[in-house]
Amino acid sequence: MTEKPTYIYIAGRGHSGSTLLTLLLARHPRVVAVGELANLPLQVARDETTKWVGRCSCGERPMDCPMWGDVLRRVEGSTGTDFLANPFSWRISDIGMEEEYRSQAPVRAPWVWFRNRLWRVLRYAQYYAPQWLRPVLGFYRPQRRWGENRSRLAAEIADVNAVDAIVDASKDPLDMLDVYQNATIPVKVILLTRDARGNIWSMIKKIKPGEPRKGPVTRASHDWVKVNRRIWHLARQVPEADCLHVRYEDICRDPESTMRKLFEFLGLEPHDVVGSQADEDGASDQGHTIGGNKIRFTSEKLNISEDFRWRENLTEDDLAIVRDIAGPMSDALGHEIEN
Ligand SMILES: [Zn+2]
Incomplete structure (x- = not known):
């Protein structure tokens, strides 16, 4: 079994570009992405009797998936857990x-x-x-036990996939600190933030034309500040050497140098993850991610373009509200917001 895989934890607000970041990290040959690992027991528990059926991104139920099935049976073997009978008896999160x-x-x-x-x-x-x-x-x-279990799970995942690092995009800052403080393997935290305007637009885009906007835009702006402030506060308890702030815009505008910096921080060999990839399996696939957005893993060269849809969709009034509420936090995080 791999002794010490590195546990890469992405913390950030929803819609901040974690799918893109996960995809880029997972293109490194020594890294595997697992989706939102905190949700694994829930996805095992969700069956035909619940509202949603929990599945891996490959389409299979976790116990039937070639990757997760292997990992979970290994854990069952060493801990005596029965995941199907009692998915939450071996906890990894709240x-x-x-x-x-x-x-x-x-x-x-x-x-x-x-x-x-x-x-x-x-x-x-x-x-x-x-x-x-x-x-x-x-x-x-209780988080002490969750962190130990999460580390054992990470080690099995790294071993089954023959990699040195796993990427968990669970995002919740409270969960991030639980993992950081209680894991028995090295943890590296990536704090991902995105321009308030782009982030707020993706939160409110379900508003129909003619519907009032002031309330939703105001609430989304306050929420952007609140969530980022919470992440920042909790991340202060992670030593600087294990915590790196990355902006979505930096990934889009200069993916090569942003990823180079990230791999150095993660202690991984440099690797061109943007260009076309050597495709050893002969086919790209869905990978085996659990919870979160589906990611299409491809071996083609990536075309990364920054999502600027907020420019056509946020009105002058919307932007004034966003600037007013999120301006100071935005400046503190180094996001431009004036124009
Ligand atoms: Zn799968």
Whole structure:
């Protein structure tokens, strides 16, 4: 078994370009992308009786997928877990069936929902507390076990795929810190941010013409600030050597040098991941990602173009709201917002 695969964690707000970043990282021959790993037990639990059926991007249920099936059976063999009978008995994150029931969770699964809320409140309290209070609040830390389990899972994934590093795009900053502080393998965190205008447009694009926009644009702008501030605050607890901020725009405008910098940070050999790739299998495929967006892995040269749809779609009024609310945070993160 690979002794120490590097655990690459992408933290960031949704719609910040994590699919593109994951694709680029996974084009490195020593790296495999797994999607949003925090969701794996949930995807195992989601079967024909639930609203969605949990599947790997290859189309198979996790236990039937050639990659995940192999990984999960190895874990079962060494831990005595039975994933199909009880997918959450071997936890790797706070995500459980409350995620399946969403707004109905307090009624349909009250205990599971309540426990998830409790875990989140408790961890926020632990991570935000002043140093002297942390030992007191740290009496109960289920995340310690999750981090150990996640490391074992990562090691099996790296071994099955014969790589040195795995990319987890789970994105949640709380989950990121759980992994960073409790993993037994090296963790590298990538903080991904995107221009507030592009990010906010992708959050509100479902608004139909003629519908009021002020409220949704205002809420999305506040949310952009809130989520990025939270990520920034929690990431301060990760030492600088293990944490790198990357802007979506930098990836699009200069993918070669951005990726060169990233691979150096990750301790991986330099590799041209933008140009066409040697295709050893003779075919590109979906890979085996779990949760999150489907990624089409191709061996062709990548045509990366920055998504500027916000320019045609955000009005002057929208932009004024975004600038007003998100301007200072945007400046702090080094995103341009004036023009
Ligand atoms: Zn699969």
